[in-house]
Amino acid sequence: MSLLKILKNLVTYKEPKDTEGFEFIEDENEYAGNEKQYETVQKKDKSEVEKNPGAKKTPLDIDEWNEIREKKADDKELFDADTVALNLTLNIERMKKEFNIPKNLDAIIREFKVARNIDAFILYIEGMTDKNTINDFI
Numbered sequence: 001m002s003l004l005k006i007l008k009n010l011v012t013y014k015e016p017k018d019t020e021g022f023e024f025i026e027d028e029n030e031y032a033g034n035e036k037q038y039e040t041v042q043k044k045d046k047s048e049v050e051k052n053p054g055a056k057k058t059p060l061d062i063d064e065w066n067e068i069r070e071k072k073a074d075d076k077e078l079f080d081a082d083t084v085a086l087n088l089t090l091n092i093e094r095m096k097k098e099f100n101i102p103k104n105l106d107a108i109i110r111e112f113k114v115a116r117n118i119d120a121f122i123l124y125i126e127g128m129t130d131k132n133t134i135n136d137f138i
Contacts, residue, residue, distance in 0.1 A: 088119050095123050112138065 060068070085091050092109060099107040111121045122138060 088121065092121055095121075099123070110134070110138070 085094070092111070095101070095107075095109060101107055101109065106126045107123060108126055109121055109123050111119070114120045122134070124134060
């Protein structure tokens, strides 16, 4: 009988154990520029838990899904200030805040002049770009 169990264990699939135990914890710095966004995300999380503490989710109709998607898009427009400022230093500061540049060493900002009179900058991720191309041609 034990031989049968051994053969069964060798042939059957067993799901691997979760030894890593990874947990993604949100940091306050993620919402550093937008306190409103942080507050609304917290409110949404609390309201969803209060509504259905242990209930299963059911699929949405297409109309309901589109309505929710439009609401999320409207909310996103309120929180995103994706407009580019006319002042270059403001744009650079915003990019530093967005990419957490003092901590994040992979994001690099290069300042340069276009046609010797227009200030400009480029932000690139170090591992995703060719350094030689950026140094030689930009």
